[in-house]
Amino acid sequence: MAFIKNAWYVACWDAQVKPGEMFHRTLLDQQVVFYRKQNGEPVALQDRCPHRFIPLHLGTIRGDAIECGYHGLQFDCSGKCVKNPHGDGKIPAAAKVRSYPVHEKHGMLWIWMGDEIANPDQIPDYRVLEPNxxxxxxxxxxxxxxxxxxxxxxxxxxxxxxxxxxxxxxxxxxxxxxxxxxxxxxxxxxxxxxxxxxxxxxxxxxxxxxxxxxxxxxxxxxxxxxxxxxxxxxxxxxxxxxxxxxxxxxxxxxxxxxxxxxxxxxxxxxxxxxxxxxxxxxxxxxxxxxxxxxxxxxxxxxxxxxxxxxxxxxxxxxxxxxxxxxxxxxxxxxxMLEEEQRSVEAKSGKKEQVTSV
Ligand code: FES
Ligand SMILES: [Fe+2]
Known part of the structure; x- marks a missing residue:
């Protein structure tokens, strides 16, 4: 069974992602790691290093990036590999992880795991939970x-x-x-x-x-x-x-x-x-x-x-x-699921047409 992906889901209560610490959870069958940048903004990345598939939450936060705990590749908050400590230090093109849009609202951390553009205005209204x-x-x-x-x-x-x-x-x-x-x-x-x-x-x-x-x-x-x-x-x-x-x-x-x-x-x-x-x-x-x-x-x-x-x-x-x-x-x-799948198929059909032209 597939999940509806183009939607805001609650990843966790926002207090669960503490400064300087990583928090990880499986959401919609995907492993995700959360942490905060130095300015406090939350980040969500795929929790799997593209080198030997180690969960990144076993690594260390370095500034606004995560360093994999196994061989030290570093990924920034967009999921791009920004440091390869080995050999000539060249960064392979495939060395990246997916990053997900996240938004803090009403005391919760919301995540968007679909391909459509994420619009925080679509987050359900739970303002009754606000302290004021x-x-x-x-x-x-x-x-x-x-x-x-x-x-x-x-x-x-x-x-x-x-x-x-x-x-x-x-x-x-x-x-x-x-x-x-x-x-x-x-x-x-x-x-x-x-x-x-x-x-x-x-x-x-x-x-x-x-x-x-x-x-x-x-x-x-x-x-x-x-x-x-x-x-x-x-x-x-x-x-x-x-x-x-x-x-x-x-x-x-x-x-x-x-x-x-x-x-x-x-x-x-x-x-x-x-x-x-x-x-x-x-x-x-x-x-x-x-x-x-x-x-x-x-x-x-x-x-x-x-x-x-x-x-x-x-x-x-x-x-x-x-x-x-x-x-x-x-x-x-x-x-909703059928519509989403139709739109994904339509997009991949368009891509194939472009490739074959
Ligand atoms: S598994 Fe991450 S750097 Fe090797
Ligand atoms: Fe009940």
Whole structure:
């Protein structure tokens, strides 16, 4: 399976790339090393020396360049070899590594791995995570998922599972009857659930101080292709109105690592009226981590291992009403991938024509 490449993906939280240190990760099946130039700007290079294929992260940062730890070739931040310490010092034409556009935004380091021109204006809007946004934030969440990112994306877009998998924590039994309304806004898909007069799930009881009494609850999830999400979820008294507390924005962002593994970054932003002690804030973050890491992850890992290498549609999955959003999302991803592949083929066709003329 191929990945959509012409898109911004989160490589890591920006604090993970520390001055003077290298950070490496596999993204879209490619090994990438990150470091910072002396002026602090982040750099992303292919993490494989073209000489004997040693990962460059085993080397040393020299100024704004990286020196391979095996025989000392040096590569600058554009991926060009700038020093060959051997023989006459001549630099072979093939001595270069790929460099990737990166951009720091909303506390995350975003990477562009496609061939089209990277435009940072296309990075999804997560300004609610900015320190001056007026929201109380909980950031830095990361989980490694042993499943394809599309399986994880379905988990996020269709939140009907909270009644079962996160019962008592993020969901409650009465929610199962909720209507799921699926809408499209441009390229975004929204999956909105409205759940009137339901038991208050633990995490919302903590935010809204409802002492276990019933609430009206909503979960409105927005998918921003190919793999970014923002959830608006909360509660208020039955028949009441949204207040400046009792809800939050959940940020969920997926980056394919390999066909069968995914980097999952998550964060939250709470409105200013949220009354929470430091202990409660820690507990809130911990409850979310628990839900994602100890409830969602085992389910996803088991799902991928049950699917093995089979194609999802070839397995003929049973479709339920709650699958409307995920199916639209899968179809949209298929279309994006086809378009991207057509444009790559068209470009390579043009190149061949030019070569043969
Ligand atoms: S493997 Fe990098 S210089 Fe030889
Ligand atoms: Fe979940």
């Amino acid at each position: 946004s007026g929201y109380r934030t909980s950031t830095g969440g990361y989980i490694h998922i042993n499943a394809n990112y599309e399986l994880m994306a379905e988990n996020l877009l269709d939140l009907s599972h909270i009644t079962y998998l996160h019962d008592g924590l993020l969901g409650s039994p009465e929610q199962v009857g909720a209507d799921q309304v699926v809408k499209e806004e441009g390229t975004h898909i929204l999956c909105n659930r409205w759940m009137p007069n339901v038991g208050v799930p633990g995490i919302f009881d903590m935010l809204y101080k409802r002492d276990g009494k019933h609430v009206d609850m909503w979960t409105n999830m927005r998918w921003i292709p190919p793999s970014s999400f923002i959830l608006d979820s909360g509660v208020h008294v039955p028949g009441g109105e949204r207040e400046d507390k009792g809800w939050y924005y959940g940020v969920h962002i997926l980056t394919p690592e390999t066909e069968r593994t995914t980097h999952y970054h998550f964060a939250a932003a709470l409105p200013s009226g949220t009354v929470m002690s430091e202990d409660e804030a820690t507990q809130y973050a911990e409850l979310r981590r628990f839900a994602f890491e100890e409830q969602d992850k085992p389910m996803l890992d088991a799902q991928q291992s049950a699917l093995g290498d089979s194609n999802f549609w070839d397995m003929k999955p049973v479709l339920l009403s709650v699958d409307a959003g995920p199916v639209r999302m899968r179809r949209a991803l298929e279309r």
